[in-house]
Amino acid sequence: MPQDNISLAELKTDPLLELIQTKIHTSSGALKFSDFMQLALYAPSYGYYSKPTPKFGASGDFITAPELGNLFAKCLAKQCSEIFHYMPNSDLDILEIGAGSGQLACDLLVNLQLLKIEIKNYFILELSAGLRLQQQQKIKTKCPDLYSKVTWLEQLPLTKITGIIIANEVLDAMPVSKFQWYDNCLQEVYVTQSLDNSFEYVLKKPSESLQHYFDAKQLANCIGTLDLPYISEANLWGAPWIASLSRTLQHGAILLFDYGFSRNEYYHPQRSTGTLMCHYKHLSHSDPLINVGSQDITAHVDFTSIAEAASENKLTVAGYTNLAYFLINCGIADFCEHTLQHNQEIQILTSPAEMGELFKAMALTKNLHVSLLGFNQFDKLYTL
Numbered sequence: 001m002p003q004d005n006i007s008l009a010e011l012k013t014d015p016l017l018e019l020i021q022t023k024i025h026t027s028s029g030a031l032k033f034s035d036f037m038q039l040a041l042y043a044p045s046y047g048y049y050s051k052p053t054p055k056f057g058a059s060g061d062f063i064t065a066p067e068l069g070n071l072f073a074k075c076l077a078k079q080c081s082e083i084f085h086y087m088p089n090s091d092l093d094i095l096e097i098g099a100g101s102g103q104l105a106c107d108l109l110v111n112l113q114l115l116k117i118e119i120k121n122y123f124i125l126e127l128s129a130g131l132r133l134q135q136q137q138k139i140k141t142k143c144p145d146l147y148s149k150v151t152w153l154e155q156l157p158l159t160k161i162t163g164i165i166i167a168n169e170v171l172d173a174m175p176v177s178k179f180q181w182y183d184n185c186l187q188e189v190y191v192t193q194s195l196d197n198s199f200e201y202v203l204k205k206p207s208e209s210l211q212h213y214f215d216a217k218q219l220a221n222c223i224g225t226l227d228l229p230y231i232s233e234a235n236l237w238g239a240p241w242i243a244s245l246s247r248t249l250q251h252g253a254i255l256l257f258d259y260g261f262s263r264n265e266y267y268h269p270q271r272s273t274g275t276l277m278c279h280y281k282h283l284s285h286s287d288p289l290i291n292v293g294s295q296d297i298t299a300h301v302d303f304t305s306i307a308e309a310a311s312e313n314k315l316t317v318a319g320y321t322n323l324a325y326f327l328i329n330c331g332i333a334d335f336c337e338h339t340l341q342h343n344q345e346i347q348i349l350t351s352p353a354e355m356g357e358l359f360k361a362m363a364l365t366k367n368l369h370v371s372l373l374g375f376n377q378f379d380k381l382y383t384l
């Protein structure tokens with residue numbers, strides 16, 4: 001397992017570790033895991049996503065679908081053009097949330113132009129100042145004539161948009177609550193400091209919000225009766241986030257792409273150690289308490305909860321399928337030029353052993369009652 005050998009002296013001078021230690025002390029000696037994850041990823045200046053270090057691609061820690069090449073963006077552009085076709089006579093906007101290196105924005109803008117789709121604004125909601133700068137540089141260099149279409153936001157727009165909201169691997173980067181279910185007892189996982197100054201887990205009474213979520217979603221029924229402690233996570237931020245996206249969208253669609261599955265698969269009795277994954281220099285492991293601030297921390301998405309939140313917030317769940325099926329439905333084969341690059345890209349995007357099966361696409365629509373290209377065949381809505 002990758003581990004930075006952080007000496008005691010370094011530990012004392014690392015501002016993120018100092019911040020987390022202070023929060024632990026001011027929270028009676030233990031921080032909820034979700035608060036720890038929030039600080040590790042998003043603490044201003046020092047959190048993983050707030051720092052200007054490379055994250056995506058070969059020089060970073062992990063690769064996302066848009067970073068592999070342009071096939072994902074070409075398919076997405078085709079899906080967007082179909083949606084826009086159903087919305088004639090509107091000023092159309094795209095809002096991309098958490099735009100990473102800016103690669104998807106570039107490729108999407110270029111491919112929408114090739115498809116002769118005129119959009120009014122391409123909004124990017126980016127919390128990280130470092131990533132915003134990287135996105136600006138990339139778009140200026142790669143598609144300078146389209147730069148003027150792009151507007152950066154630090155929060156959701158105050159006026160409603162008509163068009164499409166896109167979020168690729170955003171839900172899996174949200175802080176999650178971590179819990180243990182054992183012997184009919186729910187406990188919440190907290191983070192504390194051990195005697196050698198490193199971080200360790202401690203179990204405590206669950207917060208009201210976690211207990212409410214666990215009961216409302218009937219997670220005990222999914223997990224069933226086990227002889228061993230069952231560890232998993234719950235994204236309590238997902239539903240309010242979907243509600244906020246729904247308030248932002250006047251007319252159009254929300255396209256979500258992420259690692260995840262239905263609730264029954266997520267809380268399957270055999271998945272007893274949860275779905276937390278960390279990414280550090282292209283190595284994946286499951287210990288978020290090391291390399292703090294230098295590694296990505298993710299948890300898979302319970303898409304059943306996302307679909308429920310959508311239905312409760314005036315959105316229609318219009319489609320849910322594997323990434324491979326979404327791309328095949330959008331005609332990925334037509335875009336493949338059979339170069340080594342494209343062949344490798346298709347292999348990673350569609351193989352069940354890579355992103356093809358575990359990675360999902362979900363479409364939520366508002367005031368748009370049409371069947372969507374990417375979900376025409378192999379729709380897995382029935383699994384939610």
Ligand SMILES: C[S@@+](CC[C@H](N)C(=O)[O-])C[C@H]1O[C@@H](n2cnc3c(N)ncnc32)[C@H](O)[C@@H]1O
Binds near residue numbers: 099100101169170174
């Ligand atoms: C794994 S990265 C994905 C980046 C990019 N979409 C890609 O596919 O390469 C996750 C991104 O989601 C952003 N993010 C997470 N929660 C967010 C939220 N509530 N609002 C806006 N961005 C968020 C993070 O800041 C980070 O940039």
